[in-house]
Amino acid sequence: MSNQNGSVYGLTFLCPILNDAAASPSHDLQIRNYLSKLDTGAGSPFAIAPGTHLARLAVMDDVIYVGSPAIEEHLQSKYLVFETNCDSDLEPYLRGLVGAVTSHIDAIWQHCTGYPGCADFSRLLAYMKACQITTSFFFAAVNNKTVPQTLVALQTQQAVAQFIASHQGMEPVQLQREFLDFIQWLRSQPPPAPGVGGPLRAIQTGGHNE
Amino acid sequence: MSNINGKLYAMNAITPMKPWKTWILRLIFFLLWHIKSKQADLINLSFIQFARWVIIPRNRFPSLSSDQKQETLKYDYLLFFSNFNGTWNQYIDAFSDVLSDGLNLIWRWSEKFPGSVPVTGFKEYIARVQFDTDYYYTSYPQATANDTKAAHIVVAALDTLAAQAETQTPEQFQAAYLQFVLAAQANLGGLGEAPAVF
Numbered sequence: 001m002s003n004q005n006g007s008v009y010g011l012t013f014l015c016p017i018l019n020d021a022a023a024s025p026s027h028d029l030q031i032r033n034y035l036s037k038l039d040t041g042a043g044s045p046f047a048i049a050p051g052t053h054l055a056r057l058a059v060m061d062d063v064i065y066v067g068s069p070a071i072e073e074h075l076q077s078k079y080l081v082f083e084t085n086c087d088s089d090l091e092p093y094l095r096g097l098v099g100a101v102t103s104h105i106d107a108i109w110q111h112c113t114g115y116p117g118c119a120d121f122s123r124l125l126a127y128m129k130a131c132q133i134t135t136s137f138f139f140a141a142v143n144n145k146t147v148p149q150t151l152v153a154l155q156t157q158q159a160v161a162q163f164i165a166s167h168q169g170m171e172p173v174q175l176q177r178e179f180l181d182f183i184q185w186l187r188s189q190p191p192p193a194p195g196v197g198g199p200l201r202a203i204q205t206g207g208h209n210e
Numbered sequence: 211m212s213n214i215n216g217k218l219y220a221m222n223a224i225t226p227m228k229p230w231k232t233w234i235l236r237l238i239f240f241l242l243w244h245i246k247s248k249q250a251d252l253i254n255l256s257f258i259q260f261a262r263w264v265i266i267p268r269n270r271f272p273s274l275s276s277d278q279k280q281e282t283l284k285y286d287y288l289l290f291f292s293n294f295n296g297t298w299n300q301y302i303d304a305f306s307d308v309l310s311d312g313l314n315l316i317w318r319w320s321e322k323f324p325g326s327v328p329v330t331g332f333k334e335y336i337a338r339v340q341f342d343t344d345y346y347y348t349s350y351p352q353a354t355a356n357d358t359k360a361a362h363i364v365v366a367a368l369d370t371l372a373a374q375a376e377t378q379t380p381e382q383f384q385a386a387y388l389q390f391v392l393a394a395q396a397n398l399g400g401l402g403e404a405p406a407v408f
Binding site: 008010012014015016019031032035036038040041044046047052053054055056057058059060061063064066067070071073075076077079081083085112113114115127130131133134135136137138139140141142145147149150151152153154156157158160161164171172173175176179180183194195196197 | 212215216218220222224225226235236239242243249252253256258259260261262263264265266270271272273274275277278279280281282283284285287289291293320321322335338339341342343344345346347348349350351352353355357358359360361362364365368371372375376378380381383384387391394395397398399400401
């Protein structure tokens with residue numbers, strides 16, 4: 001019952017967004033605007049930095065009123081929700097992000113209250129710890145593999161399927177020789193890049209109840 | 211808004227809870243975590259890659275500056291984040307069909323939760339408390355939860371076969387290869403297009 005399941009971490013952050021009436025557009029809209037243009041494939045900051053299985057960013061405008069007799073209440077700030085499923089705990093994970101994609105982190109989080117910037121890592125770490133909410137229950141379908149291990153496994157799975165299909169009915173001597181060549185070739189392949197290979201999909205909305 | 215990336219859908223939901231009920235839910239999560247058999251249905255659903263529940267006490271919303279207005283909330287809040295394959299309707303239907311007891315156990319402490327069966331009221335409630343994702347990333351957008359599980363099974367079987375291959379006679383290798391194919395064949399599906407989700 002924590003931020004960790006096996007070797008996978010589920011980190012959750014709630015970062016208050018600046019509430020500046022003079023800002024135009026407002027800071028939450030500036031975040032949304034930036035995120036809407038951010039690459040979700042191989043150019044994603046989470047693909048460039050190491051160790052992210054899945055991550056999301058969402059602006060939470062308010063809590064939700066579920067109707068009478070519940071009490072209607074509202075947040076004083078909007079919050080940037082950052083939810084990530086990754087291979088390491090906060091400090092090494094954050095160090096990886098800062099080392100690889102500082103400009104993106106600054107561009108997004110500069111709109112958040114108290115954000116110190118990436119230049120001073122210890123202050124950034126303290127800020128993220130202050131924004132972190134402990135996960136109450138974390139489920140992971142695969143909880144003992146890193147991102148590179150999963151990418152290599154998917155690549156291997158596809159290659160093995162092709163090998164089997166093309167080597168049916170082969171004589172044992174030739175099969176063994178070609179299998180050993182195949183293993184050597186497979187292990188010489190670079191690991192696939194993260195974030196690529198998804199189905200082409202022009203629409204990414206996928207709203208509610210569809 | 212970007213709730214979808216490749217074959218994955220990102221769902222976020224937030225529900226209010228009376229603070230005294232929060233402690234009951236914490237106990238339930240504790241028991242769910244430690245009694246692994248209680249997670250069997252969640253695992254067997256097989257289209258959830260990662261999911262989490264996060265309880266935020268009403269006085270624990272982060273406060274980072276004296277300029278920031280303090281929250282004055284009466285409720286604690288339960289956040290739910292899921293990463294699943296398929297459509298919203300398929301997901302909620304399956305949740306309602308397979309996990310209704312478990313879901314009721316978790317969400318019955320939230321205000322106005324109607325129960326996960328019948329599904330109509332459950333869907334209305336989830337649609338009401340859901341908020342959209344602005345940016346969604348996955349390292350393997352082409353793969354479902356089942357694809358990743360299957361791929362790791364293939365790799366483990368392949369490693370075993372490869373470790374023996376060099377020292378076996380061709381006949382021994384052929385027999386081992388046949389056993390490998392039999393064991394791996396159910397896990398060799400291609401990573402094709404996702405079903406339409408809009």
